[in-house]
């Protein structure tokens with residue numbers, strides 16, 4: 001509809017411009033003459049005909065050479081004109097006033113055109129160029145639940161998030177009963193995760209499960225060109241919510257409104273700030289007992305204004321993760337429900353081939369495959385189409401950055417296996433809780449260690465061990481691929497940081513001694529003579545550098561040594577990671593235990609088996 005309107009207005013502009021040009025370009029066919037001149041021609045009998053209207057007389061006269069010349073003239077008050085015309089035998093007739101539209105267009109055309117263009121400009125400057133008339137109203141869309149009710153059956157691979165949302169559903173189903181039982185309900189729920197992981201879908205499913213209306217709006221719609229428009233839209237959204245309680249309000253892209261205020265030099269953005277304030281006011285003002293729940297989604301929880309996350313606002317945070325192998329298979333199942341699959345289609349294999357895909361990528365993939373099959377006039381979608389569709393989705397422009405190739409997956413697996421194995425091999429380090437090679441935020445994978453108890457003091461040994469674990473990832477990459485990648489940047493940064501602290505803050509270096517050589521805060525600011533503030537000499541600085549380097553180097557060689565000695569275990573762990581993508585602590589335990597039982601000779605024969613297989 002919007003596109004249609006846009007197209008229409010574009011045409012209007014083109015037509016108007018064309019009309020204007022036509023008018024400007026038209027040759028002046030009527031010679032403009034003075035009224036007195038006209039009378040002269042008339043009296044000398046040259047005028048042939050005249051078309052008389054109130055404001056203009058047009059006609060033609062014969063000039064001296066006998067040519068017919070068209071003329072026009074502005075008449076003056078002349079009651080005897082008709083008499084004279086008759087006397088000289090001129091053909092004449094009257095004309096009614098021009099119709100008003102053409103007068104307006106002819107006289108005001110350029111101005112109108114200008115206004116029109118200006119109007120269009122303003123409109124397109126506003127987000128998305130939507131209707132300009134409904135400024136203050138929210139664009140919250142009410143989803144008709146009876147038509148396309150989404151339930152939890154349509155959302156796959158996010159079991160934990162579903163679990164956490166159960167409570168909200170119970171509340172929305174019967175707010176009174178829920179409160180009688182003493183349940184306390186959060187006002188706002190924040191869903192966060194990468195784009196396309198199904199946050200919107202989940203919110204809709206909550207409304208669908210509870211059977212309540214679902215209003216959705218996008219944060220970017222709240223930030224308009226005119227100050228105050230966004231705020232009034234927010235107000236309107238909440239009014240609608242109250243009117244329709246119990247119901248669910250959903251705000252997508254919360255970060256568009258909810259960015260940290262005062263962020264960046266040069267102050268804030270007035271409109272956004274006002275909108276954000278309005279949102280906070282509304283959230284504080286409404287009572288959950290009214291039966292309205294607000295769910296918001298973002299892929300940048302880190303940039304949100306802390307005020308939004310305070311108790312009584314979005315105080316429940318639910319992560320919607322990128323799907324793992326099983327999750328992807330489940331999502332594939334959901335999206336292939338309506339599609340006829342050939343017997344050769346194995347969803348497990350497809351899931352395995354699509355690391356890094358999120359829900360929307362998979363929906364896309366299934367769609368592409370179905371289209372390809374339709375083009376070939378096939379009765380069912382075959383594996384071949386899925387294979388091609390995977391390539392297409394991966395090649396898609398926006399997806400590219402998120403997709404992980406088979407080789408990258410292997411590198412990431414070895415990297416994380418390196419962290420894990422080093423941690424396992426050094427006694428006394430925190431137990432491994434989870435290892436994952438599913439990207440999360442900027443990290444391509446992660447190894448999660450959880451301490452058994454809270455600690456307030458760390459020994460030098462503990463810190464060095466931790467450092468060794470940090471460096472284990474890169475060591476494993478080096479060992480396996482004989483090459484370095486950029487993936488370990490964060491590890492190195494952290495390792496350096498720790499080592500620096502050991503030397504400068506904890507006094508753990510023998511050479512430097514038990515001194516605190518913290519950098520002065522003022523060093524950070526420019527414009528000050530910070531050389532004077534430096535708490536240590538150039539020589540000490542060099543020594544610090546050396547010591548930091550030594551600590552990191554030592555830990556690195558230790559990690560490498562550990563991994564070299566246990567290469568078989570490393571391979572096993574990496575392989576398991578590539579297969580399952582996520583391993584929990586016990587699984588890691590199992591895999592490593594198993595690896596020990598395999599003797600070197602056995603391992604050889606296994607490798608041979610594998611080689612045979614791959615040669616086939």
Ligand code: ADP
Nearest residue numbers: 154155156195196197198199200201359360363
């Ligand atoms: P987000 O709001 O997180 O950006 P959406 O909810 O808009 O993602 O997801 C877009 C589409 O991708 C959905 O309409 C659905 O078809 C598909 N999709 C995403 N996640 C899932 C999922 N977990 N299960 C099934 N389909 C999904």
Ligand code: ZN
Nearest residue numbers: 415473488491
């Ligand atoms: Zn790492």
